[in-house]
Amino acid sequence: MEVSNVAFGASPLGDVFGVTDEAEGRRAVHMAIDVGINYFDVAPLYGLTLAETRLGKALKGKRDRVYLATKCCRDNFQFSDFSARRVQGSIDESLARLQTDHVDVLQIHDVEFGDARQIIEETLPAARKVQQSGKARFIGISGLPVRYLRQLAGQIEIDTILTWGHYNLLEDEMDEELTPLCRERGIGLINASPLHQRLLTEKGAPAWHRSPRPVMEAAKKLAVLCRCHGVNVADVAMKYCLDHPFVATTIVGMSKVRHVEANLKALNFEVPEGIMPAIESLVAPVKNMMWFEGLPENNLPPRDPKRWVPQTPSMTHA
Numbered sequence: 612m613e614v615s616n617v618a619f620g621a622s623p624l625g626d627v628f629g630v631t632d633e634a635e636g637r638r639a640v641h642m643a644i645d646v647g648i649n650y651f652d653v654a655p656l657y658g659l660t661l662a663e664t665r666l667g668k669a670l671k672g673k674r675d676r677v678y679l680a681t682k683c684c685r686d687n688f689q690f691s692d693f694s695a696r697r698v699q700g701s702i703d704e705s706l707a708r709l710q711t712d713h714v715d716v717l718q719i720h721d722v723e724f725g726d727a728r729q730i731i732e733e734t735l736p737a738a739r740k741v742q743q744s745g746k747a748r749f750i751g752i753s754g755l756p757v758r759y760l761r762q763l764a765g766q767i768e769i770d771t772i773l774t775w776g777h778y779n780l781l782e783d784e785m786d787e788e789l790t791p792l793c794r795e796r797g798i799g800l801i802n803a804s805p806l807h808q809r810l811l812t813e814k815g816a817p818a819w820h821r822s823p824r825p826v827m828e829a830a831k832k833l834a835v836l837c838r839c840h841g842v843n844v845a846d847v848a849m850k851y852c853l854d855h856p857f858v859a860t861t862i863v864g865m866s867k868v869r870h871v872e873a874n875l876k877a878l879n880f881e882v883p884e885g886i887m888p889a890i891e892s893l894v895a896p897v898k899n900m901m902w903f904e905g906l907p908e909n910n911l912p913p914r915d916p917k918r919w920v921p922q923t924p925s926m927t928h929a
Contacts, residue, residue: 625658682720695737723905
């Protein structure tokens with residue numbers, strides 16, 4: 612697949628970051644397609660099927676102009692089901708909501724919430740059967756803990772890896788753990804959340820954000836630093852991610868026409884001279900200080916023990 616550098620993250624269509632006007636969301640989808648954004652990412656989890664439903668309506672008559680990716684095995688924040696039966700049921704339900712007969716990419720969603728053995732021996736083979744049936748063209752995995760993603764990917768054959776929160780102005784562990792593996796194996800590497808779940812914006816993080824307090828404070832200082840250079844922190848953050856030489860596409864959430872316009876502008880944005888060293892210096896004390904998700908055994912310790920932040924893994928947000 613020849614995918615656009617910017618990908619349309621459809622989670623905001625499911626009211627994940629606040630209530631979204633459905634008509635405005637539809638206009639954003641149509642504008643994105645018209646300007647060349649051709650990769651759309653969604654999941655049953657986003658808005659508890661609302662994002663898929665709205666995206667399916669918005670893509671009516673335009674499905675053949677985009678690559679469509681969805682996910683399986685995580686339908687809500689309280690419970691995950693990585694069984695073969697759920698994989699098959701999930702794809703059929705997603706196709707109905709998306710009003711299509713196939714997706715281009717089916718991803719096993721948030722693998723850190725599943726047992727590695729089950730994912731390798733049951734979930735992935737079930738996803739391959741979905742692929743063989745023609746309901747999905749490619750198969751991948753997605754999740755937060757990059758070391759666990761690398762561990763899984765080293766034992767299975769997959770087409771894509773979606774990593775989120777691990778390559779942006781605050782994080783670069785994607786390059787330590789996943790980029791070399793994906794280059795070697797020819798796996799499509801997808802980077803999501805370049806704005807770190809809205810942390811790297813003027814508006815700031817939503818109330819449910821789980822970054823440690825030092826990271827939250829550093830992000831606020833980043834916004835001020837960028838402002839002093841006459842630019843918006845979100846533009847700098849987007850350009851930083853879009854300039855990655857190997858990432859296939861960068862997923863950023865959109866639900867409004869102005870979101871599409873802003874993300875397109877980032878493609879040609881020029882980062883002010885001298886600002887990156889200042890950003891690197893400011894971020895250094897909290898670089899790669901990440902929270903946990905999923906089962907404790909799937910959150911492998913970082914290479915730098917100073918970045919280990921003990922906390923209870925979350926079952927509330929992905």
